[in-house]
Amino acid sequence: MKKSHYDVAIIGAGMSGLAAGIRLAHFGQKVCIFERHNTPGGLNSFYSIAGRKFDVGLHAITNYVPPGVKATPLGKLLRQLRIDRDELALCPQKQSRIAFGPRGEITLRFTNNFTVLDAEVAAKFPHQADGWRALVQLIRAYNDVSLAAKPISAREIIARYLTDPLLTNMIFCPVMYYGSAQERDMEFRQFVTMFKAIFLEGFARPLEGVRVIIRVLLERFRQTGGERWMKCGVARIEEEKGKVAALELDNGDAITVGHVISSIGFPETLLLCDAAHKEEAAANTSALSFAETIAVYREPPANWGWGDDTIVFFNDSERFSYEHTRKPVDTRSGVICFPNNFDYAEDKLGEGLMRVTSLASYNAWANQPNDRYQEAKRLWFERMQQSARRFLQPVANEILPANQVTTDMFTPRTIKKFTGHLNGAIYGAPRKVRDGRTHLKNLYICGTDQGLFGIIGAMFSGISIANLHVLQAEKARRT
Numbered sequence: 497m498k499k500s501h502y503d504v505a506i507i508g509a510g511m512s513g514l515a516a517g518i519r520l521a522h523f524g525q526k527v528c529i530f531e532r533h534n535t536p537g538g539l540n541s542f543y544s545i546a547g548r549k550f551d552v553g554l555h556a557i558t559n560y561v562p563p564g565v566k567a568t569p570l571g572k573l574l575r576q577l578r579i580d581r582d583e584l585a586l587c588p589q590k591q592s593r594i595a596f597g598p599r600g601e602i603t604l605r606f607t608n609n610f611t612v613l614d615a616e617v618a619a620k621f622p623h624q625a626d627g628w629r630a631l632v633q634l635i636r637a638y639n640d641v642s643l644a645a646k647p648i649s650a651r652e653i654i655a656r657y658l659t660d661p662l663l664t665n666m667i668f669c670p671v672m673y674y675g676s677a678q679e680r681d682m683e684f685r686q687f688v689t690m691f692k693a694i695f696l697e698g699f700a701r702p703l704e705g706v707r708v709i710i711r712v713l714l715e716r717f718r719q720t721g722g723e724r725w726m727k728c729g730v731a732r733i734e735e736e737k738g739k740v741a742a743l744e745l746d747n748g749d750a751i752t753v754g755h756v757i758s759s760i761g762f763p764e765t766l767l768l769c770d771a772a773h774k775e776e777a778a779a780n781t782s783a784l785s786f787a788e789t790i791a792v793y794r795e796p797p798a799n800w801g802w803g804d805d806t807i808v809f810f811n812d813s814e815r816f817s818y819e820h821t822r823k824p825v826d827t828r829s830g831v832i833c834f835p836n837n838f839d840y841a842e843d844k845l846g847e848g849l850m851r852v853t854s855l856a857s858y859n860a861w862a863n864q865p866n867d868r869y870q871e872a873k874r875l876w877f878e879r880m881q882q883s884a885r886r887f888l889q890p891v892a893n894e895i896l897p898a899n900q901v902t903t904d905m906f907t908p909r910t911i912k913k914f915t916g917h918l919n920g921a922i923y924g925a926p927r928k929v930r931d932g933r934t935h936l937k938n939l940y941i942c943g944t945d946q947g948l949f950g951i952i953g954a955m956f957s958g959i960s961i962a963n964l965h966v967l968q969a970e971k972a973r974r975t
Contacts, residue, residue, distance in 0.1 A: 501752045502528045502723075503617035504966055505743055505964030507730045507768075508759035510538025511951050512943035514713040516757050517566040518577050521720035523967055530721065532746065532916070537710050537943070539915055539922070540757065540951050545904060550790055551705045552906070552914070554834040555807055555851065557676065558693035559952035560588060560608060560700035568697060569956050577958050583712045586700040586836045594666045596811050600887035604666055608698030621663045631657035637698070640688040641960075643931050651680075652686035665816035670694050670809045670873075672818045673831050673930035675851070675949035676783045677923035678942045679819040686928070686947060693950060699806060701838045703845070709951060739937050755938045755966050759958065762945035764916055765934065773935070778917075780927050783820040785908035785920035787856035788882045793899040796836045800890040800896075808832040810887040821857050824907075825876045827883035830854035847901060852884040858908035858920040872896030873905045924950060932961040940965050 506513045508514070509531035520527045535541050541555045559569045563581065574581055591612070594604045604620065606613035614632070618625045624663040631654065650663075653822050656703070658664045668687075675690040676682040702708035717724065725745075732744040733756070740756050760764040763777035797803060811829040818829075836844070863870060908920030918925060928947035932940040940961050948957040 502526050503754045505753045506757045509536035510759050511954035512958035513685045513759035514666050514869040515955035516962040517722045518717050519959045519962040524810040527722045529724045534727050540706050542707050554706040556699035556701050558950040560698045561865050568724040573956050585702040587840045590837050594809045595887045624660050627657040638688045640685045646683040650682045650684040653684045662814045677926045739940050757940050759943040762941050780925040781918045782921040782926045783919050785856050785858045787825045787907045788853040789877050790904045791850045792901045796848045797834050798889045806837040824860040826855040832884045852880045856908050861907045861909040877905050
């Protein structure tokens with residue numbers, strides 16, 4: 497059995513793992529990232545079918561701010577990773593909206609300029625205006641990166657400011673769809689993080705999608721001297737005297753390490769450790785997963801009146817049910833994304849794209865034989881498309897099929913296969929490990945289960961865990 501030693505081993509080549517690797521390598525750490533699949537990116541990767549490249553998790557990058565805006569997550573991570581923001585080629589959204597009711601009769605528009613949403617709330621919920629302003633003031637001042645804050649119910653806090661359940665649900669819909677592993681409620685700190693990321697900052701996207709971000713991170717990691725083993729994950733974490741003693745790899749090799757940072761999820765990491773931790777892993781596993789359809793058209797969606805909205809968060813009643821479903825897909829609510837509708841400077845996407853995401857059940861998809869699985873995908877693709885079209889300008893039934901070039905769909909089963917997340921849990925464990933610590937002194941969690949979401953949040957998580965645990969430990973050792 498071949499043996500090597502690294503100062504830091506990182507499990508998973510997702511956004512947080514890559515960012516952690518870059519940060520550590522900048523400071524002379526011997527770092528290696530171990531990834532079970534052949535494509536980096538984790539939950540925010542891409543794949544190819546018939547020459548077309550599709551983003552997996554990316555609707556938009558949150559936390560966008562224009563150049564020159566300081567003291568924001570985007571600016572901080574760019575400095576710490578030594579990346580020029582022009583390398584990311586971010587193009588802001590046009591506008592997005594939250595649409596509630598059988599056909600989206602009640603809407604709130606928002607852009608990357610918060611005054612738009614502020615004015616929408618004041619105009620459509622005038623009786624809530626004072627409470628809304630007070631809530632926004634609280635959110636702006638709240639320290640959501642503090643590790644000392646105790647968990648508090650977001651719904652409990654917001655009920656002190658907003659008394660209209662419709663407005664409350666409309667605000668929760670985007671925040672939960674883009675970053676809640678809890679059903680029906682979320683931790684207030686997490687709510688604040690996502691509110692700032694979506695509403696106070698905003699959405700953007702590179703023209704070429706998530707592979708631009710991955711390409712930049714991979715190149716920076718290579719330049720700093722980091723190593724990366726693809727198609728070789730970690731099979732087992734060997735424990736000794738309260739620390740990681742060694743990692744056994746999928747190929748049978750073993751490595752010794754000073755520190756281990758895992759980006760694959762808290763319960764998934766525990767399952768690599770001694771069997772005694774299996775119950776703890778099972779107790780902190782979410783059942784919330786998604787299905788997503790992708791439709792490719794010959795023409796951009798603007799040609800049939802769908803050119804203004806970048807993202808639409810929809811729900812077909814006043815009550816918003818963000819919870820585990822027993823159906824294969826819960827089509828009552830979801831997210832529609834038009835990648836064409838970002839403010840690209842010159843180049844445009846050659847074809848039209850429409851993506852629809854809804855809550856889905858892992859158990860309903862997990863064990864179907866392949867023929868039934870493919871048939872179920874065809875059935876639910878149509879149902880998800882029909883559900884989403886209720887919230888868009890009507891288009892004659894014959895237009896879309898005539899323009900459709902190809903389609904694809906991924907399910908909770910796909911998520912489980914390519915991320916390893918138990919139950920296909922899109923946002924990981926319901927109880928987050930904010931400080932990244934585990935039962936082993938030199939094993940830490942970063943990424944989704946550290947409590948930061950989206951591409952910017954994930955990268956920031958990797959940086960923060962690298963700084964907090966590895967670099968501080970090295971500094972203390974030397975002084």
